[in-house]
Amino acid sequence: MANKDTAQTPLTPAVLHILLALSTGERHGYGIMKQVEADSQGKVKMGPGTLYGSMRRMMEAGLIRESDSRVDPEMDDERRIYYELTGAGRTALEAELKRYRSVVAVAEGRLAHGH
Amino acid sequence: MVTNVAGRRYRTWYAMLLRLYPRTFRERFGEGMAQTFHDLCREHEDDRRGLFGFALWIFCETLAGIVRENIMRMDQLGKTMLRVALRALALLMVPLVASRVVEGWNWPAGAFVRVYVLFFATGMTYALIARRMGAWSYKVGVGVALFAGFALGWSTMVQTADSGHPERLWYLSALAVGVVAGAAKGAGVGSYFVRDGGDACANCRDAAFRRSTRHGAKNGHRARCLRGVVHRVRPAVPARESGEIGVRPREIANLSLVAKSKSPPKYVIPAEGAVRGECISTRWGTSESQWRDSRRLR
Secondary structure, eight states: OOOGGGGTSOOOHHHHHHHHHHTTSOEEHHHHHHHHHHHTTTSOOOOHHHHHHHHHHHHHHTSEEEEEEEEOTTSOSOEEEEEEEOHHHHHHHHHHHHHHHHHHHHHHHHHHHHO | OOOSHHHHHHHHHHHHHHTTSOHHHHHHHHHHHHHHHHHHHHHHHHTTOOSHHHHHHHHHHHHHHHHHHHHHHOOHHHHHHHHHHHHHHHHHHHHHHHHHHSTTOOOOHHHHHHHHHHHHHHHHHHHHHHTTOOOHHHHHHHHHHHHHHHHHHHHHHHHHHHHOOGGGGGGHHHHHHHHHHHHHHHTTTTSOOOOSSOOEETTTOOOOBOOOSSOSTTTTSEEEBTTSOEEEEETTSOTTTTOOTTOOOOOOOSSOEEESSSSSOEEOOOOTTOOOSOOOOOTTTTSHHHHHHHHSOO
């Protein structure tokens, strides 16, 4: 179960990117990494140390969980552990996006007022 | 499969690097990390890109993660040791840089090691003693004493090195006496702890009591601790058994506080029978360190 603060405090960029990468379905570590890179148009490159360190904290916070261990048909015959969002993870992601939207609204209002 | 020799070598090294993670983390994510690294290597090979720069970045990035995870799992003592070790290292930079800049400052390598040990030992001693103290005045006192000890150790080492008389190291015995005395004090030797036959508060279980001279049914089992605070006591609880740390005293109850801000706190001793089962506490029991500190008799 996610603690109450998780949904209320701003997420770190790494956590946000991982949540975004998992929002469309379960993925393994390498898949998350590639999805993050694609989502950010190559601007965010996450190494295994950051990725798995963040995932450990997210699992402890109840944002994601291991879903399965199976072979990725697009890669080789090695089994991979897949991760997926939990309900709390989806809530945290939505809360974060809502927070971003409000910040953007304020910023746009200020800029429009300034002009 | 990574067929490239360099790729296989990097993969082996990466697996070795992963062993530096805390065991619980490694068991949970180690395999996945190794596999991710393998996938990344293969991607680079398929694109015919060089592996060295990529592997170097991944190794550094993973190393940072290892440090982060290990620090997170360290207990308080480990964190203190790491902090002191890093500060000692920073202090060591002063003579290290000076030996490069100042003419005639030619320390052998052994001298740097000894100085680092001296820095670290002094810092650790201060950290270990100061963490048990609540009041800044005590911390300053400990700091001054340790600085004096450090200066003595330093000057003795310099004198010995300059003069070539190793017998001057006997000056360090003054430090040894201080260390032994401090350890004995810490162990309670010569303190006022009442071990056998003493009373302990039935509620807060404070072991720091004088022997209750008039305890008994008529006196309501009251005893005064060495801070001058009156406690309701239960003679059946030996102080030896009640000395564990971690039980916090309760709030003051049933006693009139005369002067809260003064130390030791003064309370009006209640009339016989006025204390109704509640333990009284003291104003210093607000944090764990202060609470521990309050248990050591001064």
